[in-house]
Every structure is written in C-alpha cells, then in structure tokens.
Amino acid sequence: MALIVQKYGGTSVGSIERIEAVADKVKKARDAGDDIIVVVSAMSGETNRLVSLAHAIQERPNPRELDVLLSTGEQVTIALLSMALEERGCPARSYTGGQVHILTDGAHNKARIQDIDDARVRADLEAGRVVVIAGFQGVDENGNITTLGRGGSDTTAVAMAAALKADECQIFTDVDGVYTTDPRVEPHARRLERITFEEMLEMASLGSKVLQIRAVEFAGKYNVPLRVLSSFEEGEGTLISFEDEGMEEAKISGIAFNRDEAKLTILGVPDQPGVAHKILGPIANANIEVDMIVQNIAEDTTTDFTFTVHRNDYKKALDILRNTAAELKAREVSGDDAIVKISLVGVGMRSHAGIASAMFEALAKEGINIRMISTSEIKISVVVDEKYLELGVRALHEAFGLSE
Ligand code: ADP
Ligand code: ASP
Numbered sequence: 001m002a003l004i005v006q007k008y009g010g011t012s013v014g015s016i017e018r019i020e021a022v023a024d025k026v027k028k029a030r031d032a033g034d035d036i037i038v039v040v041s042a043m044s045g046e047t048n049r050l051v052s053l054a055h056a057i058q059e060r061p062n063p064r065e066l067d068v069l070l071s072t073g074e075q076v077t078i079a080l081l082s083m084a085l086e087e088r089g090c091p092a093r094s095y096t097g098g099q100v101h102i103l104t105d106g107a108h109n110k111a112r113i114q115d116i117d118d119a120r121v122r123a124d125l126e127a128g129r130v131v132v133i134a135g136f137q138g139v140d141e142n143g144n145i146t147t148l149g150r151g152g153s154d155t156t157a158v159a160m161a162a163a164l165k166a167d168e169c170q171i172f173t174d175v176d177g178v179y180t181t182d183p184r185v186e187p188h189a190r191r192l193e194r195i196t197f198e199e200m201l202e203m204a205s206l207g208s209k210v211l212q213i214r215a216v217e218f219a220g221k222y223n224v225p226l227r228v229l230s231s232f233e234e235g236e237g238t239l240i241s242f243e244d245e246g247m248e249e250a251k252i253s254g255i256a257f258n259r260d261e262a263k264l265t266i267l268g269v270p271d272q273p274g275v276a277h278k279i280l281g282p283i284a285n286a287n288i289e290v291d292m293i294v295q296n297i298a299e300d301t302t303t304d305f306t307f308t309v310h311r312n313d314y315k316k317a318l319d320i321l322r323n324t325a326a327e328l329k330a331r332e333v334s335g336d337d338a339i340v341k342i343s344l345v346g347v348g349m350r351s352h353a354g355i356a357s358a359m360f361e362a363l364a365k366e367g368i369n370i371r372m373i374s375t376s377e378i379k380i381s382v383v384v385d386e387k388y389l390e391l392g393v394r395a396l397h398e399a400f401g402l403s404e
C-alpha cells in the first residue's frame with residue numbers, strides 16, 4: 001500500500017462537474033488500496049477575483065488582510081470535494097492549512113513553509129479517510145493566516161508529501177505533463193517523459209508556471225518523487241527525476257519565457273568604483289529584485305548601466321533610478337516595460353558548444369533584435385521586445401528540433 005499526495009489545480013476543480021470528476025479519480029485511487037491525501041486550489045478564476053476585490057478597496061491591500069481573503073478560495077473547494085467523496089461512500093475530511101498546522105514564516109503573501117505537524121493527518125489516514133487539504137495557505141507562529149504566493153498549492157502538496165514521506169506527489173493539472181515549452185504558445189510542443197530537478201527548477205524560475213518554483217526546490221531538497229499529470233485524461237505525465245538515473249541528455253530540454261519583465265537604463269554615469277552599488281543599493285533597499293545586469297565598457301569616463309526587474313516594480317524602480325541619476329549627475333534615465341525574456345534550458349548544454357550562436361542565428365532569421373543576453377551553465381536567456389514573444393519561442397522550438 002502506497003501513500004500518494006494528489007494535487008488538483010484551479011481548472012481541475014473549476015466547476016461542480018469538475019469537482020465530481022476529481023472525486024471519482026480520488027475514489028478510484030483509494031479503492032486501488034492506496035492512502036490518499038488531496039491538496040486542492042481554489043476554483044479557477046477565484047483567486048484573481050478575490051485579488052481584484054481587495055484592489056477595489058485599497059490600492060495596496062493590507063498584506064495580512066489579503067491573506068485572510070485569499071485563503072477563502074481554497075476553503076470552498078476542500079469542503080465541496082469532501083462532500084463529493086462522501087456522496088461516493090468514500091470517507092473524507094477537509095482541513096484548512098492552519099488546522100493541519102502548516103506552519104510558515106510571517107511573510108504575508110509569499111510565506112515559506114517551516115514545519116508541518118502530521119499527527120492529525122496520520123490519524124485520519126489510519127481511520128481509513130481521505131484527507132483533503134487547502135493548498136496555498138498556512139499559519140504563522142502567532143496564528144495569522146498566511147499564503148504561499150501564486151501557484152502555491154503545488155508547494156503545499158510537495159511539503160505534505162515530504163512531511164509524510166509519501167511514495168509520490170502527483171500534480172494534476174490542465175496539461176498532461178511538462179512540455180518542451182508552454183503548449184499554449186507553441187502547439188507543436190512535445191511532452192517530456194522525464195525532466196531533471198535541475199532543469200525543472202531552471203524552467204520554473206525562468207517563467208514556466210506549470211510548477212511553482214518553491215515546489216520544485218522542496219521536492220529536490222527532500223527527495224520527493226514528483227509527477228505532473230492531466231486531471232482530464234489518463235496518462236503517465238512527466239516525472240521530475242534526478243540526473244543520475246540513466247537519462248539520455250538532450251542538448252536542450254525546453255524553452256521558458258517570462259512576460260513579467262521590465263528594463264531600466266541609466267546613461268552616462270561616472271565609471272568609478274562603487275557606482276554599481278550606488279545604483280542598485282536603493283533598488284534593493286526598496287525590496288525590488290533585480291534579475292539581469294549589464295554594464296557597458298566605458299568609452300570615455302562614463303558608462304551605461306542596464307538592469308531588469310519584475311514589471312510590477314517598474315514604476316517604483318524608475319522613480320528611484322531618477323533620484324539616483326540626479327545624485328550621480330548621470331546623463332539620462334530610460335526604461336521599457338514591453339519586453340520579455342526567452343530562455344533555452346538544458347543540462348546537455350554543458351557539453352555542447354555553439355548553442356548560443358545557434359540561438360542568436362534563429363532569432364536573427366526572424367528579424368528579432370536581442371536587447372540583453374545572460375548565460376549560465378544550463379541556460380541562455382535573451383530579452384526581446386514583447387511583440388516577438390510567440391515568434392521567438394516558435395523559431396527556437398523549430399531551430400532546436402524540439403517539435404514532435
Ligand atoms: P493549475 O491551475 O493546475 O495549477 P497552472 O495554470 O498553474 O495550472 O499550470 C498549468 C499551465 O502551465 C498550463 O496550462 C500551461 O499553459 C502552462 N505551462 C507553461 N509552461 C509549460 C510547460 N513547459 N509545460 C506545460 N505547461 C506549461
Ligand atoms: N489559488 C492560488 C492561485 O491561484 C494557488 C494555486 O492555485 O496554486 O495562485
């Protein structure tokens with residue numbers, strides 16, 4: 001008998017019919033003899049609806065109250081799913097994050113799980129019940145409700161699987177696995193049977209929202225066998241696995257992209273020690289994360305400095321940079337929030353030369369201008385104008401032979 005954690009995302013529980021279908025799937029797994037813990041998201045669109053309600057009242061919603069609000073979405077689905085299970089003669093009990101003591105730090109809206117007390121869940125499993133847990137939420141040491149950041153139900157599922165040493169954590173969603181790129185952008189994208197943790201982590205952090213990045217981190221750290229599957233059809237899905245399991249190493253395993261990007265440039269700053277710190281220090285102090293950074297080689301005694309931030313932070317970063325520019329007597333500040341980042345990911349890149357130039361060639365053929373480049377051992381990212389996102393992703397998918 002195995003212990004399985006199953007997670008169902010928003011679309012998978014998006015209507016009463018879908019919740020009924022999930023109940024059928026859960027019952028089937030339990031009837032096969034396994035112990036089942038189910039983690040569910042809010043019904044699709046619900047979290048967005050709640051966010052906009054908050055914004056209708058406060059421009060910057062109070063983070064604590066926002067968590068109280070957002071956590072209600074998942075509370076609806078745990079109750080409905082438990083009822084549907086009961087209707088099928090399958091004993092079940094629902095719990096909010098706080099009730100099963102998913103203890104997090106106090107960072108509202110992006111809390112991290114620190115500990116899970118599994119006693120209550122184990123007792124239910126022993127009594128033959130399916131345990132249904134609200135994803136995306138926890139409670140801090142003072143009893144405040146917290147949420148784990150968008151897409152956080154994935155992390156709840158993996159954390160439950162780690163805490164209970166489950167045999168597998170199954171992420172059921174609206175696609176039947178992890179693809180070479182988002183199938184909504186490239187219809188020829190191919191499902192991967194396996195992908196390494198390292199690659200999945202890179203894909204997630206470069207914008208592939210099929211798994212929340214923290215869920216992948218957690219699964220890697222605690223050795224949780226993780227699989228992405230469709231809640232709509234049968235199939236093997238994609239197994240996230242460790243590299244040394246005799247995998248054939250593809251040069252490129254996938255293409256990730258991120259639309260939430262913006263870039264800022266400060267032109268004509270004195271080329272002196274300490275300048276980078278003077279520019280980025282105030283940005284960091286405002287809690288704005290910086291991603292790519294490029295500093296030009298100085299032609300005279302001044303240089304230009306460009307960096308990217310999350311699009312939500314663009315206006316704030318621009319204001320800060322204008323102040324810095326005045327202090328440093330820089331020539332000009334400019335910015336662009338209609339840019340995106342496209343990245344090639346693959347552990348096989350380590351042992352293959354020429355990937356970057358093949359990437360640049362494929363983009364050039366389509367007349368796509370590259371604005372920034374950054375590389376690491378297993379990825380190459382470029383920043384391009386937003387209007388080229390689809391064209392760029394498809395051109396690279398074709399150029400690297402990723403299609404079926
Ligand atoms: P859920 O609500 O089940 O958590 P998400 O919308 O968070 O579902 O994640 C599933 C979506 O991720 C898919 O519908 C797909 O558009 C998107 N996606 C992005 N990149 C990929 C990829 N490489 N493989 C599969 N899906 C991807
Ligand atoms: N409901 C939350 C969200 O929409 C969490 C999740 O679905 O994983 O982000």
Ligand code: MG
Pocket residue numbers: 009151154209210211212
């Ligand atoms: Mg998700």
